[in-house]
Amino acid sequence: MAQTIPREQLINCASEIKVIPTLDSIVNRVFTVLGNNNSSFNDLSEVVKYDQAISSKIISIANSAYYSRGIEIFNLQRAMLTIGFEEVRSIVSCILLMEGIIKMLKLREEDLLDLWKHSIEVASASRVLAERLCIEDPQKAYTASLLHDIGKIVFYLAVPDYGEMLKETKGAGDIVAIERERFGIDHQETGYIIAVKWKFPHDFARVIRGHHGSHGPDQQDPLLRTVNASDRFFTRTLSGQSTEAFILDKERGAIALEVEKIMEFLQLG
Template sequence: MSDIEFGNNSIRERLYNNAFELKIAPSLQCLIDRIIFLITDSNSSINDIYKVLNQDPGLSARILSIANSAYYNRGYPLYDLHQALVNIGLEEAKNIILCLILMDGIKGRLKFKDLFRFWRHSVFVATSAKILAEKTLDENPQLAYMGALLHDIGRIVFYSEIIDYEVLIKDLTTTHKKERFMAEKELFGIDHQEIGYIIAKKWGLPEGITSIIKNHHNSENGKGKTLLKIIRMSDMFFYCRETNGDPEKLILINEEENINLELKKNMEVLNIITYAK
């Protein structure tokens, strides 16, 4: 990789082009609209999800691998997809399927340390956002989880394209107290919100999700401002546990043990999601 001339058009174009090249499997692309509808539909059932997953052998195999893992196994091997979904549970299955779709797009692009960092942050924020949506009754909890899990998808391109991305960003975010997206703009001419928006549009994600990805650092922009605020507060809570008088942060502090338990489970399952065929 050639040396980076910070802020110039060359690196911006390279990041832009990389975002367009980020693909998911064609079989998943054909099913993604239906899968996302079922994930966010509170009336969807195990049978509905089974019928869609059964059309993709690769995705079905990974669900079976996870169902047979230590966290979900009931003491006997599972070979049937429907029973695997029953054992995992409807809401948990929805979360796992979303994670599998995301992982399909990023697998093999990142070093494990970057993948671990990205995954840990995304799952923490997603779990926090889902809890806030459940507690405040303002938004669909599954939509909050989905939007939060995908909110930083643009970072994938920076990790894969920029050597020492975190090191370069850290100087501006810690020493000069700039937010990450502002530091990215200054260094590379584009930020992870813009890059993420390109990916979201290419993958055909719903407008509500693309708006979150494009605007999550400014809850005053985009549609669904309440949902944006929930994700923004969850994102901030990852970095700072002080409430500063925010009722949302107080809720999350009271739920921190549950958030960390869910995070631990997801990080343990990371290897299965990453390497299962």
């Protein structure tokens, strides 16, 4: 059973999480661009070009077997054109969150992979739902979903056996209720503290705060409902009779391939 950590300690941990100054700047700028439905190729390119790590990763991906056309690419803009704007937006979101933030906080490898994989699964599923149901910008749904569980970072850092607790309670009930009972706070709340601190777009912060579907006015929001349905699909609590479950079950294979591809991309040098 997970150690009981006081609520105040978890709040302090969420409030004090820091990223290096250069990344702190680009986090806000990139997620602002990704949260804007009207953002363009040039908008994203102008932000990304100032970060060498992200630029190098995009160029590596453009030269991978998925996209390579036999001519090696060295230029960022050409690499982005080769991959395609929507795909680049997804990749940049993943790089920034997984490599720029989560890895830097030095989570255990097992915990990192669990959080990594689930976030990408939910993001890929949310994009599918947004496309099929035409209820939200697919890429915005993807990025919001990628961030939805960022509050779990706080628990992983402050509660040594939090990962084991997640495994023990999987399928046994609502993780949010279990967190509140044991710690007096849940990962939605700690995530919202991070979202406010790092100045995430309001829509993303709202998803982080309410993606488990607690009752409230935000639950009528299409973006929040999309992320909630995708999250529940992968935690086996989404009804098989619902429209969302039917769509995601039909697309399960394609989603799995997308997740595998993105995780492979993130391993490239």
